Amino acid sequence: MRRTSTLAATAVLTPLLVLGLAACGQSTGGATADAQPESGPVTISYGIWDKNQMPAMQKIADEFHAANPNVTVKIQVTPFKQYFTTLQTAAAGGGAPDVFWMNGPNVKLYAANQQLLPLDQTISRAKLDLAKYPEALVDLYTYDGKRYGIPKDFDTIGVWYNKALFDAKKLAYPKDDWTWADFQSAARTLTDKTKGVYGAAAPVEDQAGFYDTIPSAGGQVIDAAGTKSGFDSPEALQGIEFWTSLVKDGASPTVQQMTDTSPGDMFKAGKVAMYWNGSWAAVEYNGVPELKDAVNVAPVPAGPKGQVSVIHGLGNVIYAKTKHQDAAQKFVGFLGGERAAQIQADAGAVIPAYEGTQEAWVRAMPQFNLKAYVDEVATAVPYPASKNTKAWTTLQTDLLTKVWNGEVDAATGLKDLATQMNAALAKEK
Amino acid sequence: MAGVLTDREQASGSVGATAPGGAPWGSGSRGDTPAPGRRPGRSGRSGGAGRGMSRMRRNDLFWAAVFILPTLLGLVVFYLWPVVRTLLISFTETGPFGGSEFVGLANYGALFGDARLWETMLNTLKFTVVALLGIPVALVVAALLSTEGLRGVRIYRVLYFLPVVTMPAAVGLIWRTLYNGDVGVINALLGLVGVEGTNWLSNPATALYAIAAVGIWLSLGTQIVIFLAAIQGVPKDLYEAAALDGAGRIRQFWSITLPQISPSVFFISVLAVIGALQTFDLIFVMTGPTNPAYPQTETIVAQFYQRGFVENQQGYAAAIALVILVVIVAVTALQFRLQKKWVHYV
Numbered sequence: 001m002r003r004t005s006t007l008a009a010t011a012v013l014t015p016l017l018v019l020g021l022a023a024c025g026q027s028t029g030g031a032t033a034d035a036q037p038e039s040g041p042v043t044i045s046y047g048i049w050d051k052n053q054m055p056a057m058q059k060i061a062d063e064f065h066a067a068n069p070n071v072t073v074k075i076q077v078t079p080f081k082q083y084f085t086t087l088q089t090a091a092a093g094g095g096a097p098d099v100f101w102m103n104g105p106n107v108k109l110y111a112a113n114q115q116l117l118p119l120d121q122t123i124s125r126a127k128l129d130l131a132k133y134p135e136a137l138v139d140l141y142t143y144d145g146k147r148y149g150i151p152k153d154f155d156t157i158g159v160w161y162n163k164a165l166f167d168a169k170k171l172a173y174p175k176d177d178w179t180w181a182d183f184q185s186a187a188r189t190l191t192d193k194t195k196g197v198y199g200a201a202a203p204v205e206d207q208a209g210f211y212d213t214i215p216s217a218g219g220q221v222i223d224a225a226g227t228k229s230g231f232d233s234p235e236a237l238q239g240i241e242f243w244t245s246l247v248k249d250g251a252s253p254t255v256q257q258m259t260d261t262s263p264g265d266m267f268k269a270g271k272v273a274m275y276w277n278g279s280w281a282a283v284e285y286n287g288v289p290e291l292k293d294a295v296n297v298a299p300v301p302a303g304p305k306g307q308v309s310v311i312h313g314l315g316n317v318i319y320a321k322t323k324h325q326d327a328a329q330k331f332v333g334f335l336g337g338e339r340a341a342q343i344q345a346d347a348g349a350v351i352p353a354y355e356g357t358q359e360a361w362v363r364a365m366p367q368f369n370l371k372a373y374v375d376e377v378a379t380a381v382p383y384p385a386s387k388n389t390k391a392w393t394t395l396q397t398d399l400l401t402k403v404w405n406g407e408v409d410a411a412t413g414l415k416d417l418a419t420q421m422n423a424a425l426a427k428e429k
Numbered sequence: 430m431a432g433v434l435t436d437r438e439q440a441s442g443s444v445g446a447t448a449p450g451g452a453p454w455g456s457g458s459r460g461d462t463p464a465p466g467r468r469p470g471r472s473g474r475s476g477g478a479g480r481g482m483s484r485m486r487r488n489d490l491f492w493a494a495v496f497i498l499p500t501l502l503g504l505v506v507f508y509l510w511p512v513v514r515t516l517l518i519s520f521t522e523t524g525p526f527g528g529s530e531f532v533g534l535a536n537y538g539a540l541f542g543d544a545r546l547w548e549t550m551l552n553t554l555k556f557t558v559v560a561l562l563g564i565p566v567a568l569v570v571a572a573l574l575s576t577e578g579l580r581g582v583r584i585y586r587v588l589y590f591l592p593v594v595t596m597p598a599a600v601g602l603i604w605r606t607l608y609n610g611d612v613g614v615i616n617a618l619l620g621l622v623g624v625e626g627t628n629w630l631s632n633p634a635t636a637l638y639a640i641a642a643v644g645i646w647l648s649l650g651t652q653i654v655i656f657l658a659a660i661q662g663v664p665k666d667l668y669e670a671a672a673l674d675g676a677g678r679i680r681q682f683w684s685i686t687l688p689q690i691s692p693s694v695f696f697i698s699v700l701a702v703i704g705a706l707q708t709f710d711l712i713f714v715m716t717g718p719t720n721p722a723y724p725q726t727e728t729i730v731a732q733f734y735q736r737g738f739v740e741n742q743q744g745y746a747a748a749i750a751l752v753i754l755v756v757i758v759a760v761t762a763l764q765f766r767l768q769k770k771w772v773h774y775v
Contacts, residue, residue: 085738092526109741113526196611204719259631259720260609391740397718405721 042324043072044331047100049083052283056347063343064334071327073099091115091319098322099331102149102315104140104382105389108226110317111143112387117318117325118146119332126333132355136382137313149315150336151353153344155278156309156376157208158297159183160285165190165197165273174274174298176372180216180242183274183301187251190273200274201263202243202252204397204404207383208276211310214239215381216303226386227425231396232418238304240403240410247404255404267295276300279373283349286365299372311380313353387428392421512754519747529744536748546749548724549732550756553706556641556728560705563645564652564697571656572682586657593650601714604643605630630715636722640711647711648704652697659690691772699764706757709734729753 048057054077061073076097078086084106090096091110102110110116123130130138133151141149159174166173169189174182187199203209214221219235222228230236246252253266267275268291285291300309316335318328334340341354348364351373362370386392395417403413519536521529540546570589574582592600607614610628619626629639667685676684687694709730716726718735727735730753737746 088525088738109525113524113528115526255721256628256631257611259722260605260613260628261611388741394718394735394740398724401719401721401723 041070041072042327043074044099044322044324044327045097046073046075046331047078047083047087047097048075049078049080049101050280050349051077051079053344053347053349056344056349059343059347060335060340063339064331067334068327068330071324071330073331094321096319096321098324098328099316099318099335101152102141102317104312104385105393107141107149107315107317108143108385108387109389111146111148115320116148117320117322117328119148119150119318120146122150122318122329122332123147123336125329126336128333128336132338133353134311134313134377134380136311136380137315137353140313140382140385141315141317149317150332152314152316152335153350154311154313154353154377155280155351156311156373156380157212157276157278157300158309158372158376159274159300160267160277160281160295160297161274162267162270162272162295164294165270168192173296174301176299176369177307178298178301180301180303184242184246184251187246187274188249191251193250196271198253198266198272199251200246201258201266201272201276202246202404203258203263204255204401205263205276206393206396207310207312208278209243210239210400211384212276212300212308213242213303215308215310216300216305217242218303218305220381221384222386222421222425226384229392229418229421229425231414231421235305237410237414240400240414242303244404244410248406255401270294279351279370280349282365282368282370282373286348286368293367296367297369297372299376307376307379309376309380310383311377312383386425388424391424391427395420395424515747515750518744519751521744523743523747525741525743532744536745539745540748540752546729546732549727549729552637552726553708553728553730555637556644556708557702557705559638559641560644560648560701560708561698563649564694564701566645567649567652567697568656568687568694570649571653571660572686574653575657575660586653589653590650592647595647597647597710598714600643600647601711605715608639631720631722633722633725636716636720636726640715640726643715644705644708644711648701652701655693655697656690659693660686663689688773692774695764695768695772699761702760702764703757706753706760 046057046061048054054075057075061075065072083101087096087100096115102116107116122128128150130147134154137151137154138147141147141151161174163173169192171186171189174186183200190199191197211221214230214236217235217238219233219239220230221236222230243252247254252258253261253263253272258266263272263275264277264281266272267277268285268288282297285295300307316332318325318332322328336354338354338357341352341357342360344350344352345357345360346364348361351358351361358374362374399408399413399417399420402408403410408416518529520531520533522532522535523529573579574585574589606612608629610616610626610631613626613629615629616626627635629635663686667689668681671681671685707730708728712726712728712731713734716723720726729749733746733749733753736742736749
């Protein structure tokens with residue numbers, strides 16, 4: 001028996017590992033003393049998640065170092081899937097990077113919990129003019145009247161299409177002023193069951209999906225104050241059915257198929273003719289020799305309320321508890337300037353947020369109709385976000401997957417979603 | 430049950446005389462074994478701590494403490510303290526970056542009304558039952574690998590052990606492509622024999638079992654190695670005696686090998702259950718919230734992660750973690766009670 005009880009002890013201790021996870025991270029804080037210039041060399045860390053942008057970020061860091069020999073910037077790349085979990089744990093433990101990338105769904109959470117340094121001083125020291133960035137992005141990084149992030153870049157949504165598949169059906173390529181009806185009929189014409197080709201991909205996708213079609217139909221995902229769900233409106237239903245009808249008619253692969261093989265991969269393999277994707281996709285397609293000249297992009301088709309894309313962009317933020325506030329402020333000031341934007345534009349990875357530098361990005365890949373992305377800014381709507389965005393985007397994925405899959409009809413599913421989302425939003429206060 | 434018994438009888442019957450009646454495995458050898466437990470070796474030791482030895486004994490104790498300390502420290506810092514913290518957090522509403530408010534038993538109260546939590550619990554239990562099916566497989570493979578004169582045993586052993594030293598995340602990714610409904614190898618092979626496969630990982634009817642199969646495959650190596658070692662520890666004369674009595678190989682397996690290694694089987698089953706109840710990495714890699722089969726595959730630990738690290742409800746997640754602990758302790762305790770009925774300590 002004795003041997004077995006030792007075994008038992010070992011066995012029972014194992015699950016405690018799980019508990020260990022739960023206990024990570026405590027403590028609050030966020031002192032906002034004035035930045036004291038430091039003497040002697042300092043190294044600050046810069047947290048990012050996209051390795052495609054590493055070369056441009058490194059170049060910016062190098063130029064910054066050349067201008068400020070005392071400050072070295074060390075870039076840390078964490079893949080997006082782990083980025084925010086890692087960041088949150090690090091921030092709670094007092095060890096987040098000095099400067100890091102932030103996005104729309106998370107900024108209010110970090111700002112409301114005093115994890116970010118208000119940037120008024122940074123802005124005034126670097127003499128940044130906020131009018132140089134798209135207004136929707138400046139607003140995205142404002143919380144309680146204070147600025148917490150300097151817009152770094154932006155992305156809008158476009159429809160990528162495979163030219164050969166259009167040619168095969170003798171169909172004209174999408175025009176800049178095409179409509180929902182044009183898109184829907186093209187999707188059906190392009191579908192070729194015998195070849196395993198689908199006209200379009202309609203995944204359960206928010207940013208490059210129903211976040212665009214709902215406002216195109218005149219609805220909204222969340223109200224401007226970020227306190228009430230818009231999913232229970234007839235317009236939202238229209239924006240959702242835009243996608244579900246494609247799946248129902250077989251013009252798009254099923255949710256199950258798109259779970260096994262990502263729709264992006266199907267598009268790259270020539271199995272999907274039209275695929276909605278963000279401006280970030282351009283650099284990827286440009287890098288694949290077989291795709292470079294085989295695909296092109298059109299703006300999103302116009303819905304009942306016109307052509308509307310969602311706009312989102314990253315911001316550079318400073319960790320509230322950084323030990324090198326002065327250096328971090330200088331670096332964020334540099335990141336927010338025209339030169340840093342120019343470097344990003346030349347690399348072609350993303351559209352820089354700084355006014356007037358987008359042209360270089362458009363010209364960087366001349367075979368694509370990238371102007372479509374930039375022109376959409378005029379009518380774009382901000383990315384839906386609230387203080388704890390993740391709490392309701394989880395519901396959104398859960399319930400809409402059931403709608404897509406036909407387990408629940410769209411009207412009932414959306415009503416449910418709105419009710420549950422409103423309950424989650426009520427908890428944020 | 431009757432059918433199973435007959436099969437066994439037929440299998441072993443070919444040799445001739447069937448040893449002790451037609452009784453199921455184990456019962457034959459149970460009579461030969463002395464009463465379980467109470468080995469004489471243990472009590473003899475305590476007499477050593479006489480008065481004359483006291484200085485040496487104190488010295489021993491000192492050094493024992495020195496050797497235990499590093500492990501003990503690790504245990505306290507990384508296991509015990511987090512458990513205490515988790516217990517405390519479970520009584521609070523804790524913000525995403527810390528800062529908490531005491532809410533008493535509110536988190537535990539909310540657990541009962543949380544339908545999703547019970548669904549994930551049910552999924553986990555199903556997963557555990559399926560995972561246990563891996564044990565007979567490991568037993569059979571281990572028995573085959575210990576066949577005398579088998580060529581290339583080492584190669585097989587390495588092959589079976591390989592998954593154990595591979596990262597579960599990598600394994601999950603590879604299996605995802607194997608299971609792919611449109612271009613997966615499994616469906617391609619099934620197609621050769623005219624069977625139409627499905628989207629194994631996104632079909633709510635198959636996903637849980639498809640993932641559990643990978644879980645079994647992953648843990649097979651460890652189980653086989655432990656069973657192999659146990660089988661090698663079975664005294665050879667038992668087999669010789671059985672052979673003289675006319676027992677064939679299969680009869681020997683049921684009547685000698687299995688009862689003799691039952692402590693190892695028990696050990697493995699305890700570990701397998703605990704491992705299965707904590708399944709997370711495979712779920713995390715092979716499915717996800719956008720998978721239509723996610724409601725049928727999400728395990729309770731995945732739900733814990735979702736609540737604590739995605740939705741920022743750390744207090745509630747801590748309560749879930751404690752429920753997991755209680756369930757695991759209860760199931761393990763149950764196994765320890767049941768083992769008295771079937772495990773033989775020689």
